[in-house]
Amino acid sequence: MPQTSLMMTLQFSSSGTPVNVQAKHFLIPGLGRYDHKYSPKLPSKFPKTSIFNSHQIPNPILHQPPVNQSVAAIVFGDGSESRLYPLTKRRSEGAIPIASNYRLIDAVVSNCINSNINKIYALTQFNSTSLNSHLSRAYSVASLGKEGFVEVIAAYQSPEDQGWFQGTADAIRRCLWVLEEYPVAEFLVLPGHHLYKMDYQRVIESHRNRKSDITIVASNGITKRDQDPGVGVLKINTENQVMQYSLKSNKEPVNYAVVEAYLFEGYWEDMRSIEAFYQANMECIKKLNTGYNFCDRDSPVYTIPRNLPPTVVNDAMITDSVIGDGCILNRCKIKSTVVGMRTKIRDGAIIEDSVIMGSDVYQIEDGRESSIKSTSVPIGIGENTEIRKAIVDKNARIGKNVKIINKDNVEEGDREANGYIISGRIMVVLRSAEIPDNSIL
Helix, strand or coil, rough: CCCCEEEEEEEEECCCCEEEEECCCCCCCCCCCHHHHCCCCCCCCCEEECCCCCCCCCCCCCCCCHHHHHHHEECCCCCCCCCCCCCCCCCCCHHCCCCCCCCCHHHHHHHHHHHCEEEEEEEECCCHHHHHHHHHHCCCCCCCCHHHEEEECCCCCCCCCCCCCCCCCHHHCCCCHHHHHCCCCEEEEEECCCEECHHHHHHHHHHHHHCEEEEEEECCCHHHHHHHHEEEEECCCCCCCCCCEEEEECCCCECCCCCEEEEEEEEEEECCCCCHHHHHHHCCCCCCCCCCCCCCCCCCCCCCCCCCCCCCCCCCCCCCEECCCCCCCCCCCCCCCCCCCCEEEECEEECCEEEEECCCCCCCCCCCCCCCCCCCCEEEEECCCEEEEEECCCCCCCCCCEECCCCCCCEEEEEEHHCEEEEECCCECCCCEEEECECCC
């Protein structure tokens, strides 16, 4: 069995020497080498999908195997505990729509493509139907090099393992028999719901130059997330070697050897809350974009080519907003809002500081047969409705003269039975929820 090494992405903030750093995700130790005894030989193979990249970056690493031959990425698209509920009620975190046309996992997969890493495994388990479908459809257009692929590995049971994945380390262990198909020397382990842009080739170069067994890529910045009990603390020395790791909620630290840290200075959002997801969407529409740049020609974001018609705007007033494909906007006012695909906004509606995720289908309202069940409230935003500081999930039916404004200025509220919740004073309308005419929320 060849020796392999591991690179992972985490988040932390640092200060002082030696450095105490804070991390959101768990370190997966002990995977620098793996053994055949954890490689059950199952008869079935998983289908492969491939991807096309028209923006290849020259490989800067000299006297080493090419990245597209020696490095494979392992992307985790979901987790059993999500702070983005109810957006994850019927989908995993990686499948959540963002910035009108994309899913969260597109950012990480695009990082791999733009870094010339063309062997990508996506390990999925919880609420994974939407994510599996997206990955298979988005990255199956053409071949990425001779052996490029995006391969979805869904959680499974076998004679050797009767349960589901018990965490990220267990998921990798259970899938080693698949990962052994190609003779790669390094694995890059990535969370699929984070939003950032990174040239992984620089990480790989540092990893190789330092002859590391394990390298952790971490964000070097102090933010209000530091008070989150789910954030971990890494202690590193002046040579960026990790000395300790612990969670804020657990006082027992774990000591390491042979673990290196690679510090990342750019924008990195780990989507730790509804508020963080909302702010990431709001930042993409600012004139001075300090967040994630979806319009970067040098580092494009890939997703499904949907072949939708252009958006139709009928006497609408739109300012500082992002509008997805295939929308129908009639005599409405939209300000500082992300509007997702196939959204229909009717006459007199006012929408400000909001995220409207759109619809999966068009609903025909002229009496002809529709592919979806007809109800009293059609999909979309009704006439004379007002929406402020809200997230409206897909296929929601918002009636006429509705006000979604958090009228009582509630910080947190569970109104799921009524089709919405409140998180951090942000109104969140559930997927396929129906809000009747004249409702005031």
